[in-house]
Amino acid sequence: xxxxxxxxxxxxxxxxxxxxxxxxxxxxxxxxxxxxxxxxxxxxxxxxxxxxxxxxxxxxxxxxxxxxxxxxxxxxxxxxxxxxxxxxxxxxxxxxxxxxxxxxxxxxxxxxxxxxxxxxxxxxxxxxxxxxxxxxxxxxxxxxxxxxxxxxxxxxxxxxxxxxxxxxxxxxxxxxxxxxxxxxxxxxxxxxxxxxxxxxxxxxxxxxxxxxxxxxxxxxxxxxxxxxxxxxxxxxxxxxxxxxxxxxxxxxxxxxxxxxxxxxxxxxxxxxxxxxxxxxxxxxxxxxxxxxxxxxxxxxxxxxxxxxxxxxxxxxxxxxxxxxxxxxxxxxxxxxxxxxxxxxxxxxxxxxxxxxxxxxxxxxxxxxxxxxxxxxxxxxxxxxxxxxxxxxxxxxxxxxxxxxxxx
Numbered sequence: 001x002x003x004x005x006x007x008x009x010x011x012x013x014x015x016x017x018x019x020x021x022x023x024x025x026x027x028x029x030x031x032x033x034x035x036x037x038x039x040x041x042x043x044x045x046x047x048x049x050x051x052x053x054x055x056x057x058x059x060x061x062x063x064x065x066x067x068x069x070x071x072x073x074x075x076x077x078x079x080x081x082x083x084x085x086x087x088x089x090x091x092x093x094x095x096x097x098x099x100x101x102x103x104x105x106x107x108x109x110x111x112x113x114x115x116x117x118x119x120x121x122x123x124x125x126x127x128x129x130x131x132x133x134x135x136x137x138x139x140x141x142x143x144x145x146x147x148x149x150x151x152x153x154x155x156x157x158x159x160x161x162x163x164x165x166x167x168x169x170x171x172x173x174x175x176x177x178x179x180x181x182x183x184x185x186x187x188x189x190x191x192x193x194x195x196x197x198x199x200x201x202x203x204x205x206x207x208x209x210x211x212x213x214x215x216x217x218x219x220x221x222x223x224x225x226x227x228x229x230x231x232x233x234x235x236x237x238x239x240x241x242x243x244x245x246x247x248x249x250x251x252x253x254x255x256x257x258x259x260x261x262x263x264x265x266x267x268x269x270x271x272x273x274x275x276x277x278x279x280x281x282x283x284x285x286x287x288x289x290x291x292x293x294x295x296x297x298x299x300x301x302x303x304x305x306x307x308x309x310x311x312x313x314x315x316x317x318x319x320x321x322x323x324x325x326x327x328x329x330x331x332x333x334x335x336x337x338x339x340x341x342x343x344x345x346x347x348x349x350x351x352x353x354x355x356x357x358x359x360x361x362x363x364x365x366x367x368x369x370x371x372x373x374x375x376x377x378x379x380x381x382x383x384x385x386x387x388x389x390x391x392x393x394x395x396x397x398x399x400x401x402x403x404x405x406x407x
Contacts, residue, residue: 003030004368009196011036011097012074012097013090013114015043016148018211019103019131020070020186026099026191027073028361028370032227034093034386035071036379039407041077043067045282053356061352068376072348078407085406087112092391094119094126099191103131108210116206126204127194128391129187135210146210147177154179159222160171161235169235175302244290244297245269248327249305256310259323263287268320273304346359348375383407 007019008031012023020035020043027033037043049064064106065136077093092099100119102109109115116128130136133145147226151157151173161172187209192203216223222233223240233241238257245266248255260266263279263286269280278284283293290297305313310326317324328336344359360371387393387407401407 001368003028003371004032004365006032006302008098009096010099010101011090011093012142013100013102013104013109014131014407015103016045017070017180018183018187018209019101021181022131022187022191023074024070024127025184026073027374028372029361030368030371031099034097034382034390035076035095036081036090037078037379039080039405040382042076042078042197045070046379052353053352055349055352061354062379068356068358069374070071072372073374074377075386076377076380077383077386078380080406081112081114082097083404084405085401085404087114089387089391089401089406090114091119091122093386094287095122095123098195098389099129100131101128101131101187101191103336105144106132106136120206124203125198127191127198127207128204129191129207129208129209131183131187131211133211135213136208140212147211148212150174150215153247153389154212155219155222158217159233159235159241160250162237163235163239173237174402177188179211179378180214182218183209185228186214186217190363205248239294239298242291243287245301247298249302251299251305251308251310251313253309254342255327256305257325257327258314259316259374260287261323265322269317269322272316272320273301275304282382287345314329321360346372350375351378351381378400380407 008024008026010026010033012019012033012035014020014023015037020261020362021033023033033196035043045067046063048066050060051061051065053063053065054060067349079336080087081277094114097278097347102114107115110118114129116126119128120126132141133150133308135138151160152171156178157171157173160174162169172236187207190207192207198204209272215236222241225231225233238247243260246259258269260269266287267279270276282289284290284300285295314324314326326332333339339345342360344362348356348358352354356375358372360372363370384398387398387401393401398407
């Protein structure tokens with residue numbers, strides 16, 4: 001069965017991560033995604049290595065692993081739209097598309113006649129999604145914004161890192177470009193909502209996605225802790241601001257994570273730990289009391305956790321339904337039997353002929369599951385196909401465009 005979005009065409013003018021992540025998700029769900037890149041250069045992330053995808057002889061190819069993570073199920077077309085003929089080609093592609101994704105600076109595409117106002121005049125059904133650091137309005141709208149910068153400005157780093165006063169304390173970013181990923185997820189949701197609206201009205205619309213907006217929205221309970229209580233949350237390392245115990249603890253041979261969600265789980269934890277009195281101890285009897293006496297409980301429990309190995313604790317706690325687990329490195333993640341059972345390391349054959357592995361889409365759908373039709377494309381590999389089959393250009397026009405370095 002065709003993917004849920006197989007009736008849609010997406011024109012992806014974006015690069016780096018937030019925009020490409022949006023396009024990849026739509027492509028996984030069946031949409032045809034045409035990625036427009038600069039001739040001879042392409043998406044910046046093609047060069048963000050090492051590591052690079054190696055050829056059959058083990059030599060580094062032109063595409064970095066970073067590029068591969070966000071550009072599956074796309075066709076690459078190289079067009080220089082700083083030239084008038086290139087602008088004409090992009091306008092023609094937009095006229096035949098349902099969705100356009102771009103992440104240029106504010107007003108960056110207007111100079112080429114590729115802004116929403118210009119393209120929607122030719123295709124009123126077009127869903128045009130703009131992704132910027134700070135949005136289309138406001139005093140920062142013209143600024144460039146990158147994930148790391150937004151993690152700092154948007155508050156995430158103020159609640160990430162070791163507690164003040166501890167060794168290594170200080171603000172810390174997340175280990176992946178989380179704001180870009182979340183923006184891609186929000187953007188794809190917005191696009192689907194706009195498509196639903198178009199089904200009812202026949203009209204497209206402009207979507208204004210800002211990394212800063214997404215980061216602030218994603219502060220979730222931490223934002224509400226401040227808005228409700230009036231106190232800005234602080235860094236607590238791996239601890240939870242509202243639940244105890246909910247963090248990492250040392251064991252005899254490493255560390256483990258314990259995440260207690262209710263008092264019944266805490267009572268079972270106490271039994272396994274050999275301290276059935278904890279649920280009736282005045283300082284520890286409820287989660288609220290444990291939060292107020294966080295340091296005392298963590299010290300008390302840590303003195304017990306170091307007496308057994310991580311494997312022993314996990315086996316004993318899992319047996320009574322207490323959520324816990326190890327702290328895996330990424331190699332251990334892909335060796336985990338649950339991860340392997342779910343098929344999250346996805347083998348695909350690259351256009352170069354090399355077999356590679358990508359990370360599978362986590363969505364599971366009974367009728368229209370994600371599709372893996374195309375590995376991340378080589379630069380410009382579908383240019384001739386798209387210009388010929390979609391735009392109907394004859395060979396002599398294509399050759400003239402090539403000679404003029406438009407494609």
